[in-house]
Amino acid sequence: MSVGTIFGVGLGPGAQDLMSVRADRLVRGACHVAYFRKAGRKGQARAIVEGMLSPEAVEFAMEYPVTTEIPFADPRYNEILVRFYAECCAHLERLAKTGADVVVLCEGDPFFYGSFMHVYTRLKDVVPLEVVPAITGMSGAWTATGHPITWGDDVLTVLMATLSEDVLAARIAATDALVVMKIGRNLPKLKRALHAAGRLDDAWLVEYAQMPRQRVQHLSAADEVTPYFSIVLIHGQGRRP
Amino acid sequence: MSVGTIFGVGLGPGAQDLMSVRADRLVRGACHVAYFRKAGRKGQARAIVEGMLSPEAVEFAMEYPVTTEIPFADPRYNEILVRFYAECCAHLERLAKTGADVVVLCEGDPFFYGSFMHVYTRLKDVVPLEVVPAITGMSGAWTATGHPITWGDDVLTVLMATLSEDVLAARIAATDALVVMKIGRNLPKLKRALHAAGRLDDAWLVEYAQMPRQRVQHLSAADEVTPYFSIVLIHGQGRRP
Numbered sequence: 001m002s003v004g005t006i007f008g009v010g011l012g013p014g015a016q017d018l019m020s021v022r023a024d025r026l027v028r029g030a031c032h033v034a035y036f037r038k039a040g041r042k043g044q045a046r047a048i049v050e051g052m053l054s055p056e057a058v059e060f061a062m063e064y065p066v067t068t069e070i071p072f073a074d075p076r077y078n079e080i081l082v083r084f085y086a087e088c089c090a091h092l093e094r095l096a097k098t099g100a101d102v103v104v105l106c107e108g109d110p111f112f113y114g115s116f117m118h119v120y121t122r123l124k125d126v127v128p129l130e131v132v133p134a135i136t137g138m139s140g141a142w143t144a145t146g147h148p149i150t151w152g153d154d155v156l157t158v159l160m161a162t163l164s165e166d167v168l169a170a171r172i173a174a175t176d177a178l179v180v181m182k183i184g185r186n187l188p189k190l191k192r193a194l195h196a197a198g199r200l201d202d203a204w205l206v207e208y209a210q211m212p213r214q215r216v217q218h219l220s221a222a223d224e225v226t227p228y229f230s231i232v233l234i235h236g237q238g239r240r241p
Numbered sequence: 242m243s244v245g246t247i248f249g250v251g252l253g254p255g256a257q258d259l260m261s262v263r264a265d266r267l268v269r270g271a272c273h274v275a276y277f278r279k280a281g282r283k284g285q286a287r288a289i290v291e292g293m294l295s296p297e298a299v300e301f302a303m304e305y306p307v308t309t310e311i312p313f314a315d316p317r318y319n320e321i322l323v324r325f326y327a328e329c330c331a332h333l334e335r336l337a338k339t340g341a342d343v344v345v346l347c348e349g350d351p352f353f354y355g356s357f358m359h360v361y362t363r364l365k366d367v368v369p370l371e372v373v374p375a376i377t378g379m380s381g382a383w384t385a386t387g388h389p390i391t392w393g394d395d396v397l398t399v400l401m402a403t404l405s406e407d408v409l410a411a412r413i414a415a416t417d418a419l420v421v422m423k424i425g426r427n428l429p430k431l432k433r434a435l436h437a438a439g440r441l442d443d444a445w446l447v448e449y450a451q452m453p454r455q456r457v458q459h460l461s462a463a464d465e466v467t468p469y470f471s472i473v474l475i476h477g478q479g480r481r482p
């Protein structure tokens with residue numbers, strides 16, 4: 001029997017019509033779909049494709065056993081996630097070995113800070129795998145601001161707000177254009193780092209980019225609470241005729 | 242009479258089915274399409290949509306009066322481009338004011354180091370404008386390598402190879418993951434900067450990402466000649482369970 005392919009399909013920032021034509025075709029035609037989500041939630045990736053799946057599609061929700069309850073540095077965090085990814089991969093591998101293709105739904109672009117990478121690296125020498133790139137959340141966010149992110153020779157730095165305040169401040173001071181992701185409860189720390197770098201007034205906060213609840217505002221005017229998937233941006237001011 | 246909308250439509254890295262569903266619909270339905278190109282060439286953006294345009298579509302090729310013949314720093318470069326963008330915008334504005342929508346074809350993502358930004362900033366308070374984000378060329382490139390670009394807290398730096406060798410070397414030494422664009426004749430300088438930063442052996446060269454001529458190789462093994470739209474990458478090695 002032939003072995004199916006596992007497709008890591010990037011869904012883009014959230015709007016269904018910002019999915020690629022290839023992703024749209026794979027999602028609508030899928031017999032098996034899998035996706036990561038926080039336990040007890042519907043899941044952002046699954047929510048994006050609402051109404052697109054075949055009524056016969058078999059769904060496999062991969063629920064993170066832990067998200068922010070245990071710090072990354074705790075060895076238990078790593079152990080729990082290693083076991084979790086092993087179980088997910090074993091199930092996906094079994095599905096593929098029945099001959100079925102499996103579509104794994106991925107928010108944003110699968111190879112850019114995504115969870116699918118943990119499946120990909122474990123299964124790439126075991127079953128056929130294909131990755132469909134997508135519009136990143138950050139592209140969705142800078143488009144939402146109505147201002148280009150980079151011009152001419154601008155340097156763009158992408159940072160995770162999970163970094164330390166000192167590292168954030170130094171990196172922010174040294175770049176032209178900035179994208180910060182994984183914000184959520186790190187927002188107060190990020191604001192302090194932006195202030196220390198002298199750039200708080202240049203920063204924008206984009207929540208739910210390209211989704212119905214999209215909100216774009218100057219960060220200095222924003223609340224202290226924002227979702228994990230919010231994005232903070234500073235636009236480059238490089239060379240332009 | 243109502244005024245038409247000018248759509249800056251990102252086409253993504255090159256494959257037609259990596260265009261968004263929204264871009265696909267706009268391109269196929271367009272009565273007026275415009276695109277930038279080097280004089281005497283077909284143009285990369287126009288090439289991507291080959292076979293998709295309506296037979297009735299009216300095309301407007303905006304031919305750069307200069308690309309690399311005059312250095313950026315020469316005041317004539319700026320003067321020539323200012324006049325060029327003014328002429329392009331005047332024509333696009335006239336089309337929109339006939340009531341027609343106009344689709345401007347943009348390689349990659351329009352707000353990420355693109356030419357459409359020069360139209361956008363000049364016309365955004367004059368006629369209705371909409372920007373359709375897209376898969377960036379860099380997403381196309383890192384997907385082509387078969388390795389994720391960023392993990393965990395990796396810092397990603399995006400650089401233009403037009404920067405000086407010293408600046409490139411310092412930035413490359415200070416980042417986890419790297420993307421370098423606008424390469425072409427800057428390749429020897431970029432290789433020297435990567436070597437100085439101790440990272441030449443980690444670098445990949447991706448030519449024609451997601452296009453039929455796609456070529457992915459270790460940069461240290463590559464020729465000294467590569468197209469302007471090639472992308473050099475170093476993958477992050479960040480935290481992973």
